[in-house]
Amino acid sequence: QVQLMESGPGLVKPSDTLSLICVVSGYSINSDNWWGWVRQPPGKGLEWIGYIHYSGNIHYNPSLKSRVAMSVDTSENHLSLRLTSVTAADTAVYYCARVPPTIGGALDVWGQGTTVTVSS
């Protein structure tokens, strides 16, 4: 059974870099799936951050492209997300999720999310 688990610092200072990890268990990250990061700011809707394939192909949300970097560690079977120069607007619950090739772009398995607060 595939499971995803996000982890991160919880609290980040403004202008610092946010780093998150998503550990994938019960499933190889070396498979023909895309893996995505999505966030939900307090009281707001979901926003896609980016998608990455283990082959190295990446798509970033244009609104975040200048500040975001995603990577895949196939030996550790985890994904990483880095977001630089954070502000209060980056306060959100951050989720990782799988995008299988068979359903066109929907995200079929999600992690529970990790809450990140940007504050001094």
Next chain:
Amino acid sequence: DIVMTQSPPTLSVSPGERATLSCRPSQGINTYLAWYQLKPGQAPRLLIYNTSTRATGVPARFSGSGSGSEFALTVSSLQSEDFALYYCQQYYTWPSGTFGQGTQVQI
């Protein structure tokens, strides 16, 4: 970007009642629409993809429908565990797929 408009923002229903949630895209998305259920502290759950296909393990009381400019998620008889936040997502323009603002289903 395609804007997804969900209505109503909040839906108050009683257990056993039928609930219909609406999602309207600002332009055509073919059938590339999914619905998700979110509960606090839990992993979001994919309910419906490709407008009307139930994801694995999703009860038959959940159904999706629609085309063109209006899509809907219907819960035929609400159970206590169905009170949650629901989002639609278009992936016609994947990876630039956009989500709606959500509908909170409450008692």
